[in-house]
Amino acid sequence: MRKLNVYQIYAPVKKESHWSYEALDKPESIRLDHLNTIQSPKMIIFPQREVFFEFHNAEGNTPVMKEPASEPSATVIFGVRPCDAVGVTHQDKVFNGDFKDLYYWKRRNQTILVGLACDTPPSPHCFCLSVGGSPHFTAGFDILMTELEDFYYVESFSKKGDTLINLAGDIFSTPKENSKKDKEKAHSDSEKKLKRHIKNLETVPPKLKNMFDSPLWEEESLSCIQCGICTYLCPTCHCFDISDELDSSSPLSGKRVRTWDNCQFPDFTMHSSGHNPRPDRASRLRQRIMHKFNYFVTNYQAYQCTGCGRCIAKCPVGIDIIEVLEKVRDYGK
Amino acid sequence: MENNHYIPKVARIINIKDEVEGARAVKTFRTQFTIDDGFTHICGQCAMLSVLGKGESMISISSSPIETEYLQFSVLKTGRVTSALHDMIEGDMIGIRGPYGNGFPIDKWTGKNLIFIGGGIGLAPIWSVLQTALGKKSDYGNLTLIYGSRTSKDLVFKEELREIKQEMAVHLSVDNEEDGWEEYVGFVPNNLLDKKPSPENAVAITCGPPIMIKFVIKNLQDLGFKDDHIYTTVENKMKCGIGQCGRCNIGLHYVCKDGPVYSWAELKKLPQEY
Secondary structure, X not given: OHHHHHOEEEXXXXXXXXXXXXXXXXXXXXXXXXXXEOOOOHHXXXXXXXXXXXXXXXXOOOOEEEOOOOOOOOEEEEEEOHHHHHHHHHHHHHOEOOOEOHHHHHHHOXXXXXXXXXXXXXXXXOOHHHHOOOOOOOOOOOEEEEEOOOOEEEEXXXXXXXXXXXXXXXXXXXXXXXXXXXXXXXXXXXXXXXXXXXXXXXXXXXXXXXXXXXXXXXXXXXXXXXXXXXXXXXXXXXXXXXXXXXXXXXXXXXXXXXXXXXXXXXXXXXXOOOXXXXXXXXXXXXXXXXXXXXXXXXXXXXXXXXXXXXXHHHOOOOOOHHHHHHHHHHOOO | OOXXXXXXXXXXXXXXEEEEOOOOOEEEEEEEEOOOOOOOOOOOOEEEEEEXXXXXXXXXOOOOOOXXXXXXXXXXXXXXXXXXXXXXOOOOEEEEEEEEOOOOOHHHHOOOEEEEEEEHHHHHXXXXXXXXXXHOHHHOOOEEEEEEEOOHHHXXXXXXXXXXXXXXXXXXXXXXXXXXXXXXEOOHHHHXXXXXXXXXXXXXXXXXXXXXXXXXXXXXXHOOOOHHHEEEEOOOXXXXXXXXXXXXXXXXXXXXXXXXXXXXXXXXXOOOOO
């Protein structure tokens, strides 16, 4: 394992009440019996706060803007659940638009995602099968591990994955004759253990196109307290704010930073004049659903949802995205 | 890091003009990049202005691309960044990144009569097209401006309006009677109906408060203007300028990159979320 020391390694760590991805200093602390981590690995590749540049300006001088000197290091994120890897692929799409986000790609290009197929759902709210994923989905992974009797079946899907396997060569051996079949059986067994499903989700995006003015949004958002936890914990949500943090006002010095932002907050869209195109809870819940299941589907041919269930598990007032989507699906029937 | 578009270029404010005083003050800033040539823009595009320590604000570029000496921005004092801009003096430096957005399709307008309809600070985003059309007058048919504000003191570009009167039809208005005001009294959409520009071979370009735009478009339709011959610009809160931060999202569009310019034919298909 020493050869892997060139990598910064993140893996799920059990905290008192939850699991979370933490930077590991010793490989012995890795456990692979983890439930859904509180945050997805999005927080590592697209951190909640990052410095775009530092600025300095002494009175009368030309302002100086400097990018942070530290470069992101090669990183392995270990034990990633398939839904969370799908989330990373969705972020890739957004940050690879007409303009590439260089901050994101600097980190992303150096990140190796090592996944673990789910033998049982790591959350009672998992619904990956309904949104095009599965407990053993490979999208986004460099490596996927599947636990079998007394070993892991390991597949590599990229050069980065091959490199990692070669580095740690002696811990791997050629699969036994039946291993591939066993793996496939483990995969199909895991699908049967999923408890939550949305039937006919494919009917929702076309239906949403005509539901902008529906009273459903008002009804479904009545209990929302606009805490924003649903989007902060979402592995696909990418909206952000850019603001300045001052270290000193004279001489002027500080940082321009990007921080996650949230479409559920009233001032997300509020103009400085006070005018707000999304003035109420209904319009903001509508935006969350429309963006994930209508706009994103048209723009990127995928649901902007991975079925990880975090927004359901952590919503303090019990708003359940599966129920909302079912109501959309059945609306007017 | 190459092409990091989040790092603004430094520009010097070479001229500041007070356009409107008071609670809704407007100032016009002319800026020059300090080191490189900066960028070239097309009419209707915007740029992100930085006041370091305060933040950024997306402002339309009100100078024409044919003006190569400076970039011009007319800024209504309304929030943290625009207030900081208003506190600046000539010689101060700001950051500029951009240009952002699609701009007006003026190449399609050759030979057409152009009717500009503005309200208040809404003259700024269409001013670049108007200046371009005036600069290349032989490329276009008749030029008309219908422009108004609450009071005569709230009109922007007062001097320039007097000058362009020599070259094109200018119809001004104020909302209420004022001593010494000899032009139209009433709202801009009503002045539009009063002047009745012909839709024949014409394109209408409008910008102003949302409520004004709404009635201007309705009245243009009543005058016979087709939906794809009516253009306006949409304003939404913006941070990144490249369709990623999410807040200017309207349906499939991000106003910062897919807008801000829309024909009414395009805009009426989008959700009413602006």
